[in-house]
Amino acid sequence: MKKLRVGLIGLGGRGLGLCKSTVFTDFEGVELVAICDNYQPWLDRAVECLATEKDLHPKTFTDHHDVLNKDLIDAVLIVTSWETHIPIAIEALELGIPVGMEICGCYDLQQVWDLVHTWERTKTPFMFLENCCYGQNELMLLNMVRQGVFGEVSHCDGCYAHDLRREICKGVLTHHYRWGNYVNRNCENYPTHELGPIAKMLNINHGNRFLTLTSTSSKSVGMHEYIKQKHPDHEVLMNAKFNQGDVVITTIKCAGGETITLKLDTTLPRFYSRGLEVHGTKAYYNDVCKSFFFEGDEEVEEMWDWQPNWDNREKYREQYEHPIWKEYLANGIKGGHGGMDGLVYGAFYDCVMNGYDMPINVYDAAAWMAVTNLSEQSIALGGAPMVFPDFTSGAWK
Numbered sequence: 001m002k003k004l005r006v007g008l009i010g011l012g013g014r015g016l017g018l019c020k021s022t023v024f025t026d027f028e029g030v031e032l033v034a035i036c037d038n039y040q041p042w043l044d045r046a047v048e049c050l051a052t053e054k055d056l057h058p059k060t061f062t063d064h065h066d067v068l069n070k071d072l073i074d075a076v077l078i079v080t081s082w083e084t085h086i087p088i089a090i091e092a093l094e095l096g097i098p099v100g101m102e103i104c105g106c107y108d109l110q111q112v113w114d115l116v117h118t119w120e121r122t123k124t125p126f127m128f129l130e131n132c133c134y135g136q137n138e139l140m141l142l143n144m145v146r147q148g149v150f151g152e153v154s155h156c157d158g159c160y161a162h163d164l165r166r167e168i169c170k171g172v173l174t175h176h177y178r179w180g181n182y183v184n185r186n187c188e189n190y191p192t193h194e195l196g197p198i199a200k201m202l203n204i205n206h207g208n209r210f211l212t213l214t215s216t217s218s219k220s221v222g223m224h225e226y227i228k229q230k231h232p233d234h235e236v237l238m239n240a241k242f243n244q245g246d247v248v249i250t251t252i253k254c255a256g257g258e259t260i261t262l263k264l265d266t267t268l269p270r271f272y273s274r275g276l277e278v279h280g281t282k283a284y285y286n287d288v289c290k291s292f293f294f295e296g297d298e299e300v301e302e303m304w305d306w307q308p309n310w311d312n313r314e315k316y317r318e319q320y321e322h323p324i325w326k327e328y329l330a331n332g333i334k335g336g337h338g339g340m341d342g343l344v345y346g347a348f349y350d351c352v353m354n355g356y357d358m359p360i361n362v363y364d365a366a367a368w369m370a371v372t373n374l375s376e377q378s379i380a381l382g383g384a385p386m387v388f389p390d391f392t393s394g395a396w397k
């Protein structure tokens with residue numbers, strides 16, 4: 001089989017993490033031929049890492065236009081800062097270069113429409129690389145939802161709860177895009193880790209769709225308090241005014257009647273969680289306590305205290321493990337983030353090489369990314385409801 005020559009644009013934290021992982025070495029037929037970052041120190045860092053840790057020696061570039069060249073690559077991975085994703089993706093699609101785009105929310109709905117229309121016109125393969133759709137627990141839950149274990153799903157919760165205070169400060173201390181976003185915007189800026197798996201469970205774009213959204217933001221005090229403790233002598237950090245609220249709560253209403261709540265919680269001390277909860281007519285799942293509660297769980301139903309169910313997820317693992325994960329565990333986990341990266345990047349390579357439809361396509365990306373811009377508007381209007389565009393133009397039905 002012809003080799004798939006891959007170009008990687010963006011070598012910050014995520015790009016370097018991919019270089020260190022096995023997503024460029026574990027897949028037969030996949031060859032990393034070009035890497036690019038417009039910040040020279042991160043380009044040099046990646047070159048060093050790939051050479052010493054992986055014995056890989058791709059061509060290097062500082063201008064992404066030079067990578068988007070069909071004589072050089074057969075597919076591109078866009079792992080840059082959020083605001084650059086869509087413009088680079090559109091450029092690549094226009095050139096007929098398949099795109100794997102890392103996750104983000106959108107700044108502007110028109111840009112998302114442009115992405116959708118470019119894909120519709122060019123039909124160049126496009127995949128949104130939401131690795132959490134391939135999480136072991138997320139896929140197990142999807143399997144259970146599809147098998148009807150939850151009955152009819154009525155509501156789901158999810159969150160991106162991740163103390164990012166140190167990383168946000170890095171925007172000034174080293175070089176990271178999150179800084180500008182936290183200073184200038186106030187929105188659900190990272191919805192897809194939890195929303196992607198939920199959207200798959202609720203068949204969004206396949207008989208269901210997001211209709212409306214409301215978002216409300218708390219005040220913004222976490223960043224300044226952190227900076228006072230950690231960087232009291234840093235003038236830029238100390239004088240920064242943050243627009244981004246510490247916690248943003250978003251509620252989405254779906255055409256099928258389901259509701260979804262999302263919580264962005266990134267500037268206060270806390271443990272990491274994607275906080276997935278699935279509420280159906282026959283079962284409930286809570287990710288934080290790793291627990292299922294089933295209709296007819298007589299043992300606990302009468303009790304206020306449901307400790308017998310606490311931490312019972314693994315009891316159901318064998319029965320409901322998703323086939324993708326059964327095979328993955330049998331054949332050996334690849335990539336980072338507990339194996340999710342190997343699955344999502346592997347799926348992208350597989351689809352490009354074999355001409356399959358992408359499992360997370362441009363319409364998924366559009367609906368999920370739209371949350372960020374809609375939430376920004378909703379917050380600015382005091383929690384006003386916002387209407388989702390139908391990026392499928394009716395095809396969701």
Ligand SMILES: NC(=O)c1ccc[n+]([C@@H]2O[C@H](COP(=O)([O-])OP(=O)(O)OC[C@H]3O[C@@H](n4cnc5c(N)ncnc54)[C@H](O)[C@@H]3O)[C@@H](O)[C@H]2O)c1
Pocket residue numbers: 009010011012013014015036037038039042062063064079080081082084102103104129130131175176177178337
């Ligand atoms: N799926 C995951 O689990 C996961 C985890 C972390 C980050 N991410 C995503 O990966 C992306 C990058 O995140 P990060 O934390 O590495 O950010 P980062 O700021 O550390 O890295 C972004 C890099 O892109 C480079 N860049 C920006 N514009 C460019 C351009 N036009 N040409 C070339 N290089 C350019 C910057 O110089 C920077 O080095 C984001 O979209 C983020 O959401 C995903």
